[in-house]
Amino acid sequence: xxxxxxxxxxxxxxxxxxxxxxxxxxxxxxxxxxxxxxxxxxxxxxxxxxxxxxxxxxxxxxxxxxxxxxxxxxxxxxxxxxxxxxxxxxxxxxxxxxxxxxxxxxxxxxxxxxxxxxxxxxxxxxxxxxxxxxxxxxxxxxxxxxxxxxxxxxxxxxxxxxxxxxxxxxxxxxxxxxxxxxxxxxxxxxxxxxxxxxxxxxxxxxxxxxxxxxxxxxxxxxxxxxxxxxxxxxxxxxxxxxxxxxxxxxxxxxxxxxxxxxxxxxxxxxxxxxxxxxxxxxxxxxxxxxxxxxxxxxxxxxxxxxxxxxxxxxxxxxxxxxxxxxxxxxxxxxxxxxxxxxxxxxxxxxxxxxxxxxxxxxxxxxxxxxxxxxxxxxxxxxxxxxxxxxxxxxxxxxxxxxxxxxxxxxxxxxxxxxxxxxxxxxxxxxxxxxxxxxxxxxxxxxxxxxxxxxxxxxxxxxxxxxxxxxxxxxxxxxxxxxxxxxxxxxxxxxxxxxxxxxxxxxxxxxxxxxx
Numbered sequence: 001x002x003x004x005x006x007x008x009x010x011x012x013x014x015x016x017x018x019x020x021x022x023x024x025x026x027x028x029x030x031x032x033x034x035x036x037x038x039x040x041x042x043x044x045x046x047x048x049x050x051x052x053x054x055x056x057x058x059x060x061x062x063x064x065x066x067x068x069x070x071x072x073x074x075x076x077x078x079x080x081x082x083x084x085x086x087x088x089x090x091x092x093x094x095x096x097x098x099x100x101x102x103x104x105x106x107x108x109x110x111x112x113x114x115x116x117x118x119x120x121x122x123x124x125x126x127x128x129x130x131x132x133x134x135x136x137x138x139x140x141x142x143x144x145x146x147x148x149x150x151x152x153x154x155x156x157x158x159x160x161x162x163x164x165x166x167x168x169x170x171x172x173x174x175x176x177x178x179x180x181x182x183x184x185x186x187x188x189x190x191x192x193x194x195x196x197x198x199x200x201x202x203x204x205x206x207x208x209x210x211x212x213x214x215x216x217x218x219x220x221x222x223x224x225x226x227x228x229x230x231x232x233x234x235x236x237x238x239x240x241x242x243x244x245x246x247x248x249x250x251x252x253x254x255x256x257x258x259x260x261x262x263x264x265x266x267x268x269x270x271x272x273x274x275x276x277x278x279x280x281x282x283x284x285x286x287x288x289x290x291x292x293x294x295x296x297x298x299x300x301x302x303x304x305x306x307x308x309x310x311x312x313x314x315x316x317x318x319x320x321x322x323x324x325x326x327x328x329x330x331x332x333x334x335x336x337x338x339x340x341x342x343x344x345x346x347x348x349x350x351x352x353x354x355x356x357x358x359x360x361x362x363x364x365x366x367x368x369x370x371x372x373x374x375x376x377x378x379x380x381x382x383x384x385x386x387x388x389x390x391x392x393x394x395x396x397x398x399x400x401x402x403x404x405x406x407x408x409x410x411x412x413x414x415x416x417x418x419x420x421x422x423x424x425x426x427x428x429x430x431x432x433x434x435x436x437x438x439x440x441x442x443x444x445x446x447x448x449x450x451x452x453x454x455x456x457x458x459x460x461x462x463x464x465x466x467x468x469x470x471x472x473x474x475x476x477x478x479x480x481x482x483x484x485x486x487x488x489x490x491x492x493x494x495x496x497x498x499x500x501x502x503x504x505x506x507x508x509x510x511x512x513x514x515x
Contacts, residue, residue, distance in 0.1 A: 066118065079141065438464055
């Protein structure tokens with residue numbers, strides 16, 4: 001057995017309070033994955049579903065979904081887990097929209113239970129809502145929560161009851177400790193006796209604690225991680241920074257020349273992504289695919305007709321040829337549109353986000369090399385967020401993708417409906433892409449029950465991304481993850497990416513004591 005593992009901060013800000021509601025934005029670390037569970041787990045690296053509290057599911061039709069629940073699961077107070085708990089959970093969230101953090105109930109019509117089966121019916125085709133229903137939404141015990149007169153403010157602080165692998169051991173303003181749930185339904189796979197979190201130190205002090213081995217795992221940005229962390233204990237200190245969502249260039253497509261696909265294509269070839277990755281991102285990230293997918297993790301979904309996994313090379317000559325063929329001309333070092341106007345625009349970047357600002361300077365210089373006059377401005381993130389919503393910009397950075405909902409990966413940046421159907425709570429079509437074919441494919445996706453059918457639709461959406469450049473992905477945001485092997489082995493890593501950092505249901509069942 002592993003006696004104890006120590007993680008990073010326990011959450012709750014500077015004055016953490018006991019809060020173990022999985023639906024609270026102020027919940028403490030471990031609530032969602034150590035205490036509560038979903039119907040399915042996910043390997044979010046390769047986007048594979050793993051049966052969990054449910055053993056199987058079936059779409060009867062695009063508006064009817066059934067789950068078969070696992071036998072022999074109990075809550076940590078000894079009460080049996082049943083279909084009533086699942087029905088209660090989703091009814092509770094539907095009746096209290098403030099609890100619906102992930103948009104899981106937006107299109108639910110009914111939830112009913114019979115024996116070990118739970119059936120959802122929806123008001124419209126809702127296949128893409130599967131992940132938020134099965135994974136993101138955690139199931140709570142009816143016999144505890146039904147007694148709460150105000151479930152929105154309920155913090156679940158006294159002896160919180162869940163089905164997960166750990167139970168609360170102790171909490172104060174400086175420390176949170178979870179202990180192994182001896183009655184867990186797969187307790188034989190859990191080799192850790194305790195997991196502890198603490199109130200994090202500030203800045204460099206917290207980095208020093210990590211480097212000194214105080215944390216067995218953490219997720220923080222560290223400059224020069226090889227020198228400051230790995231070399232402090234090369235036998236045990238390790239890190240893995242897998243790719244998250246795409247950070248893309250997004251032009252305002254309602255303005256010229258940004259509404260010209262040839263202009264956007266030329267920009268895509270003019271950007272030196274490797275320079276951004278190495279200089280602005282300190283070599284911690286991978287350059288992104290123009291397909292909108294995160295590769296290699298999602299390579300099983302790649303359109304095989306798109307070359308080189310959709311990676312666009314840095315090619316200044318190709319960029320200039322594309323512009324010349326499209327009627328753009330040079331007046332000395334100044335690029336002019338086919339109408340004779342100087343190509344001049346403003347690139348707005350979130351002030352204070354130093355890595356993004358550094359990346360914008362590289363973009364600015366790359367575009368200057370082909371004759372574009374780009375001014376970088378750095379408004380505050382709050383102000384820029386409002387400007388993006390209003391369309392008050394020429395060029396911005398945008399984040400999209402990286403989800404295991406393939407629908408969401410394309411709906412967010414491409415849907416021109418400016419609405420959020422089937423339970424989707426956010427989208428980021430700041431560039432204002434408008435395309436009937438795109439919307440038609442997304443509508444088809446909502447009814448696509450099988451993976452083969454979904455992959456055909458995703459292939460077509462990738463082609464739209466690759467051929468039309470609605471956004472221009474540059475790099476994948478890094479998922480910070482440091483881990484030590486002194487007390488536990490079996491962590492996910494580059495050589496064994498069985499999960500991403502954060503996929504705790506899977507990670508906890510893989511960790512073993514060192515041999």
